Each structure stands twice: as structure tokens, then as C-alpha cells.
Amino acid sequence: MASSVTSPLCTPSIPHLSNFRFTKTEDTFNCKCRGFSDSCFSQRHNQPSPSFLSAFRGSRLDYHCNPDRVGGFGFLGDKNDNDFLLLGSNSAQRRLNRPLRSGGAMAVAVYPGKEVATKKKPPTKERCVMVTGMGVVTSIGHDPDVFYNNLLEGRIAGEIKSFSTDGWVAPKLSKRADKFMLYVMTAGKKALANGGLTDEMMDELDKTRCGILIGSAMGCMKVFNDGVEALRVSYKNMNPFCVPFATTNMGSAMLSMDLWWMGPNYSISTACARSNFCILSAANHTISGDADLMLCGGSDACIIPIGLGGFVACRALSQRNDNPSKASRPWDKKRDGFVMGEEAGVLLLEEFEHAKKHGAEINAEFLGGSFTCDAYHMTEPHPNGLGTVWGSKDDVNYINAHATSTRAGDLKEYQALIHCFGKNPELRVNSSKSMIGHLLGAAGAVEAVATMQAIRTGWVHPNINLENPDEGMATTYQSSFVPISDLSAALSFALENAE
Known part of the structure; x- marks a missing residue:
């Protein structure tokens, strides 16, 4: 029986999910799918790789990275026609790198299983x-x-x-x-x-x-x-x-x-x-x-x-x-x-x-x-x-x-x-x-x-x-x-x- 996935998966009710088996180890997230090699679905930090996510383009599955993992990197000025890099030492700006806040994480067993409750992981220290x-x-x-x-x-x-x-x-x-x-x-x-x-x-x-x-x-x-x-x-x-x-x-x-x-x-x-x-x-x-x-x-x-x-x-x-x-x-x-x-x-x-x-x-x-x-x-x-x-x-x-x-x-x-x-x-x-x-x-x-x-x-x-x-x-x-x-x-x- 496959173990549950701690990163939240939204709208998991997709018919072809039965083709996938998810397993979780200490520092990798692996997915086995009929017709694909194991290696292309392996990535650090318990998150599926981009190649895995691309397999669900156009479907109702929407994967959101766990904000406790990602930290709070700020994409600044989302209404700007220019691209800039902000460099400096002003401590007041460090709040831009704080982890995002979110609701409690949810574990979803996708092969087979049902929704189960779990405790939210403690927030990781922000990375500067x-x-x-x-x-x-x-x-x-x-x-x-x-x-x-x-x-x-x-x-x-x-x-x-x-x-x-x-x-x-x-x-x-x-x-x-x-x-x-x-x-x-x-x-x-x-x-x-x-x-x-x-x-x-x-x-x-x-x-x-x-x-x-x-x-x-x-x-x-x-x-x-x-x-x-x-x-x-x-x-x-x-x-x-x-x-x-x-x-x-x-x-x-x-x-x-x-x-x-x-x-x-x-x-x-x-x-x-x-x-x-x-x-x-x-x-x-x-x-x-x-x-x-x-x-x-x-x-x-x-x-x-x-x-x-x-x-x-x-x-x-x-x-x-x-x-x-x-x-x-x-x-x-x-x-x-x-x-x-x-x-x-x-x-x-x-x-x-x-x-x-x-x-x-x-x-x-x-x-x-x-x-x-x-x-x-x-x-x-x-x-x-x-x-x-x-x-x-x-x-x-x-x-x-x-x-x-x-x-x-x-x-x-x-x-x-x-x-x-x-x-x-x-x-x-x-x-x-x-x-x-x-x-x-x-x-x-x-x-x-x-x-x-x-x-x-x-x-x-x-x-x-x-x-x-x-x-x-x-x-x-x-x-x-x-x-x-x-x-x-x-x-x-x-x-x-x-x-």
C-alpha cells in the first residue's frame, strides 16, 4: 500500500491517478507510472519534479508547493514592465523573504486511500x-x-x-x-x-x-x-x-x-x-x-x-x-x-x-x-x-x-x-x-x-x-x-x- 503524500494536492479526483504510485522517503519524492521511467519523477524536498507536473497539464489537478518548504521569496512588483534585481543590506527589506502563511497541510493518499488529517509541519527557517x-x-x-x-x-x-x-x-x-x-x-x-x-x-x-x-x-x-x-x-x-x-x-x-x-x-x-x-x-x-x-x-x-x-x-x-x-x-x-x-x-x-x-x-x-x-x-x-x-x-x-x-x-x-x-x-x-x-x-x-x-x-x-x-x-x-x-x-x- 502506498504511503501518503504530505504536500497538499488539490482536486485529486482524476480518473487516471490510478496509474500512479507515490512513495515517500526521507529526502526524495518518487512516482512510478506505467510507461515512464522512475528517474524522471524524482526530486529533492518531497516535491514532484517539473516533468511530473507537466504530465498533468490541462487536467484538474493543481499542485501547490508547501510554503513551509519554499520559504517566502518575494516576486516584487507584479505590475511592472521592467525586470529588476534588488540588492542591499537594509534589514527592513528582509520581511520580503519570510515564509508565506497558509492553512493546515493535508495528507492525501492517492493509491488507494482516502483523505486523512495530519499535523502541520513546523515552519522552516527562512533562507537568506x-x-x-x-x-x-x-x-x-x-x-x-x-x-x-x-x-x-x-x-x-x-x-x-x-x-x-x-x-x-x-x-x-x-x-x-x-x-x-x-x-x-x-x-x-x-x-x-x-x-x-x-x-x-x-x-x-x-x-x-x-x-x-x-x-x-x-x-x-x-x-x-x-x-x-x-x-x-x-x-x-x-x-x-x-x-x-x-x-x-x-x-x-x-x-x-x-x-x-x-x-x-x-x-x-x-x-x-x-x-x-x-x-x-x-x-x-x-x-x-x-x-x-x-x-x-x-x-x-x-x-x-x-x-x-x-x-x-x-x-x-x-x-x-x-x-x-x-x-x-x-x-x-x-x-x-x-x-x-x-x-x-x-x-x-x-x-x-x-x-x-x-x-x-x-x-x-x-x-x-x-x-x-x-x-x-x-x-x-x-x-x-x-x-x-x-x-x-x-x-x-x-x-x-x-x-x-x-x-x-x-x-x-x-x-x-x-x-x-x-x-x-x-x-x-x-x-x-x-x-x-x-x-x-x-x-x-x-x-x-x-x-x-x-x-x-x-x-x-x-x-x-x-x-x-x-x-x-x-x-x-x-x-x-x-x-x-x-x-x-x-x-x-x-x-x-x-x-
Whole structure:
């Protein structure tokens, strides 16, 4: 006779449930079904896996995760056309991570049996997510401190120089992999080193509780493009890796195989907001108890003819070729498009108790974020924007904006921020893209590093090239970096419908 399932199952009266047998062990939830293998229905924390839930799509069965298991992760601002990550150390915000309240849990014996009463489990301790490591590969520095110091000084660079995979990536893989993958693996391992995880500590980790979510908007474009060119001669000339390497999850996959990390690992496709989606999803996995450590972020390397040509064709790139240092100018009246960049940024997220055990330095606390879409236009944000409120918006006094230097996007984003935050004289808003360009899938991650460095140092970098602010903008132009006192909470911001 099958044992009962403690997670609440609603409306269990489905005819084909007799095909399933549920069994419960101490730390797994297994389901045996005629026609399916056992392994695809196994997952930690006494919850069925997504593959199990998908089998009931369209039926009357509605599975709700036990809130005592999940904890209280807050999806903030469910009526917002933007996606953001809230980073900071304000204790008042921690209430956002409190476990959800619910009625008493109910045990249901589904093969065969009847409804029985049971006592509710004691609530689990809330899991807080900390940022303990940062890794970057950028045109203005391969170390978080060097990178941010150059941002503070308003420096720009046209290409990534002095980049080396020595000591980070195996020589054989370095020769055949696309740059986007090499950036992922290098920045990911640098984040681990920055987080103080030594080789000895890595050996002691439970690798099944370590995951990787590092996205890319375009994937391995060069390897795939080279394959297309080789095909013009013969398929025999094609690189056998051109198709698998072209997938956007390949960077995370190769890094996980290198580290032997067997936790959550998948690809998210949300264009230029991809890094923020990866960071938020990684934090969600940590809060819910799926993982204790997560590497998350983004990487892209698209500066090849087809990558540039595509954006030129849709008139998104700046035409200021005669003066490239002035080309990227978010919110300036003379902006005419963005400048593309190639970089990578990776954060190491850790559950607080786990980080405490090995004495990790806490760079920032992850306070929450949201997934939303305004369903309005392929590239333009909605004219009105959608309001966002979490806790007290007065706690936020710095925003690293998405602002790419496009005509429509910058102004609409500014209007959305005013609609949300009002005209707060203490609020500082800037765009790192004025110096590093638009990094596509890596934008959110690299800018999240800049946001945390602002929290750590108390200094905010300038918006270079903002010489004539757009009409309707109430702004004070700062030609150099400015200090912010008591910087306790900040936003790294990206549009899901980003240009």
C-alpha cells in the first residue's frame, strides 16, 4: 500500500491517478507510472519534479508547493514592465523573504486511500541569499575592483585586451570554444576565487547542491557562423561542435562539467534581460532550498559582421563612427543608438548559513526581484510603464539603469522610473553603458557587479557624454563620480523588452 503524500494536492479526483504510485522517503519524492521511467519523477524536498507536473497539464489537478518548504521569496512588483534585481543590506527589506502563511497541510493518499488529517509541519527557517563572490571579464578590467575604479574615472575601451584563459580553461578547450564560452568559464571561476572558495573547500562541497545559471543572448555566434561558411564548400569542412556550441546554455554546461556541479543548470531566453533573469532564478533556487551555492550571470561575444550587421539593419546601433568615444550617450539629446560590447559578469550566490560556515565575505544581500512583461512592443517599453512598489521605495537611493542610448528606450525608462519613485532628490541614476556599451545578455550581470561595488564603496560612477539631457528630464549632470551616504539598497535594472 502506498504511503501518503504530505504536500497538499488539490482536486485529486482524476480518473487516471490510478496509474500512479507515490512513495515517500526521507529526502526524495518518487512516482512510478506505467510507461515512464522512475528517474524522471524524482526530486529533492518531497516535491514532484517539473516533468511530473507537466504530465498533468490541462487536467484538474493543481499542485501547490508547501510554503513551509519554499520559504517566502518575494516576486516584487507584479505590475511592472521592467525586470529588476534588488540588492542591499537594509534589514527592513528582509520581511520580503519570510515564509508565506497558509492553512493546515493535508495528507492525501492517492493509491488507494482516502483523505486523512495530519499535523502541520513546523515552519522552516527562512533562507537568506548573499552575494559572496564576483567575477568579470570586461574591456576595462578583469577584476571587480579594477573594473569599478575605471568606471569611476569615466574610462572607456574598444576591445578586451590582455584576456587569457591560462589557469582557468583547459588549453584544448580554449582552442576550439567560442569566446562567449571562454568568458563564462573564466568569469565563473574568478567569482569562486573572489568568494574565497579554495580547492580544498570545493572538494568538500555537496556538488548536487551547487548550480549554474549563466545566460547568453546570442550564444556562440562565431562558431556557428564559421560552420555556415564551411558548409558553402562541404559539410565535411564543418566543425562538429558548431551546432552544440551554438546553444545558449553551453557556457553553463561546460563550466558545470569542469566543476562537477550537478545542481540546477539551464538556459533562459529573455534577450537583454537574460542576466537579471538568471540571477533572480538562481536566488529563487537558493531560497527554496534547491541549492546552497549558485553561479549566475551572463556573457556575450557578438562583435562579428553578422552580429553588428543585424543591429545596423534594424537601426539600433550608433552611427557616430567619426567620434567613437562620444558614441554611447544615454539620455543625451544627440544619442543615436547603442554601442555593442563583449563582456561577461558572474555572481556567486550563497545561502547565508552556508556562507557563514566558511567565513565568506558578504558583498551584498539579495532582497528580491520580479518577472514581468508589458506585452506592448518588440523593442519599445510601454509609454505609461507599470508601477512597482516593494517595502519602502524611499530605501532605494541608487539605480543602475538599462539606458542603452537609443532614442525611444532611454526616455521611456526615465518616465517609468519617475512614475515609480517620484522626483526623489536623493535618488541617483546612472548607466554603465556610457562606458562599456551594450553587452546584450551580459548587461545585467556586469551592471549588477557595478551596483554592488557602489554599495561596497559608497561611490557612484558618472554618466559620461551626458552633455545635453533630453527634454523633460530633471537631472543634475555629474562629470565625475559622486559619493552617496548610507547606500543601503540599490537596483540593477533591465527591460525584458530591451533593445
